[in-house]
Amino acid sequence: MCRLYAFRANEPTKIECSLIYAQNALLNQSIIDIRGEPNADGWGISCYEDGVPRVEKRDTAAHQDTHFSLTAERLYARTVIAHIRQATVGNHSLPNTHPFTYGPWTFAHNGTLMGFRKLEDDLVAETDTDLLAVRYGDTDSELIFYWLLTRMRRVVDNGSIPVPDFKSTIKVLQESIAELDRRSKPYWTDEPSKLNFMLTNGHDVFATRLRNSLYYVTRAGIHDCEICGIPHVHHEDRTRYQAVIVASEPLSHEDWQEVPENTVIGVEEGLFVSLHPIG
Numbered sequence: 253m254c255r256l257y258a259f260r261a262n263e264p265t266k267i268e269c270s271l272i273y274a275q276n277a278l279l280n281q282s283i284i285d286i287r288g289e290p291n292a293d294g295w296g297i298s299c300y301e302d303g304v305p306r307v308e309k310r311d312t313a314a315h316q317d318t319h320f321s322l323t324a325e326r327l328y329a330r331t332v333i334a335h336i337r338q339a340t341v342g343n344h345s346l347p348n349t350h351p352f353t354y355g356p357w358t359f360a361h362n363g364t365l366m367g368f369r370k371l372e373d374d375l376v377a378e379t380d381t382d383l384l385a386v387r388y389g390d391t392d393s394e395l396i397f398y399w400l401l402t403r404m405r406r407v408v409d410n411g412s413i414p415v416p417d418f419k420s421t422i423k424v425l426q427e428s429i430a431e432l433d434r435r436s437k438p439y440w441t442d443e444p445s446k447l448n449f450m451l452t453n454g455h456d457v458f459a460t461r462l463r464n465s466l467y468y469v470t471r472a473g474i475h476d477c478e479i480c481g482i483p484h485v486h487h488e489d490r491t492r493y494q495a496v497i498v499a500s501e502p503l504s505h506e507d508w509q510e511v512p513e514n515t516v517i518g519v520e521e522g523l524f525v526s527l528h529p530i531g
Contacts, residue, residue: 253464254350254362255281255291257334257503258450260457260519261471261495264328266484271297271324271334273479274503279321282314282336286465286501293339294349295320298358299329300454305353311346328486331454335360341368342391352397354386355413356453359400361393362464362500363446365432367439368392374435375399382412400428400451418456418520422528425449425516429460430531448500457519459498459511462530466511467502470525471495479504494523 257278259267271278282291295317296309314320314336335350341364342348351360365371375395376384383398403424404414416424429447436445448464450457459466472494477484485493496519502508511517516528 253338255336255500256360256362256450258457258498259332261330263493264486266328267332268324269477269479270503272321276503279314291336291338293344294337296349296351297323297334298351299327300331303454305358307353309349311349333358333360333450340364342389347389348391352394358452359397360450362448365392366436366445403428415453422516422518426530455521459517461511461515465500467508468498469506469508496523
């Protein structure tokens with residue numbers, strides 16, 4: 253499995269402490285997480301500049317790679333998705349390292365689609381060929397991403413890069429996860445499929461919880477960072493600062509809320525949080 257982190261704010265924010273210095277920072281989770289397991293098979297961070305995701309990723313353990321800390325240190329962003337990998341499907345390599353991007357979209361996955369090698373040919377057949385052409389790895393996660401984008405194209409007519417509205421994207425995720433879960437069920441052995449996804453177009457953020465942990469916290473107003481004591485926002489006085497963080501496990505001593513099992517959590521561009529049952 254893996255660990256996920258998503259950040260969305262209405263002003264550029266320094267996120268270094270969440271990734272490096274928090275009580276349960278992503279860096280620490282690469283060594284050991286709340287399950288008592290390491291996530292040392294690679295890391296990736298996607299942030300947005302002018303609506304385009306910029307990704308830094310390596311196939312090394314975050315806690316053993318100074319580039320992870322250097323990347324986190326220089327980030328000021330409104331939207332970020334970060335991932336640390338524990339490899340299950342696909343070998344330990346850079347092409348298999350999350351997050352994956354296409355157009356404005358960033359995607360990361362915590363979990364495994366059980367029976368993926370048996371389902372792979374069908375998923376490939378259901379995925380548009382131009383999307384398959386940019387598939388570089390052999391994970392279940394990357395193929396699911398392009399399969400989801402293909403399904404988005406079916407509900408919106410705006411060219412090759414689909415950007416459905418917020419409600420339509422929620423519906424695609426609800427239906428797609430239920431479909432993947434149903435199709436994988438005959439291949440469950442010791443464990444069922446686990447399908448925690450994170451997806452963003454740079455404005456809206458979506459995350460799903462199916463059989464892995466997921467939490468969120470909201471922040472309002474400018475305050476000193478509880479880790480380093482310094483505000484982390486390039487603040488405009490006319491703006492009321494807001495932020496939402498979604499993660500596989502709480503990072504800090506803030507009042508984190510658990511996302512219910514079998515749920516899609518959506519964070520709209522205005523920083524409104526909503527919860528939607530999957531099945």
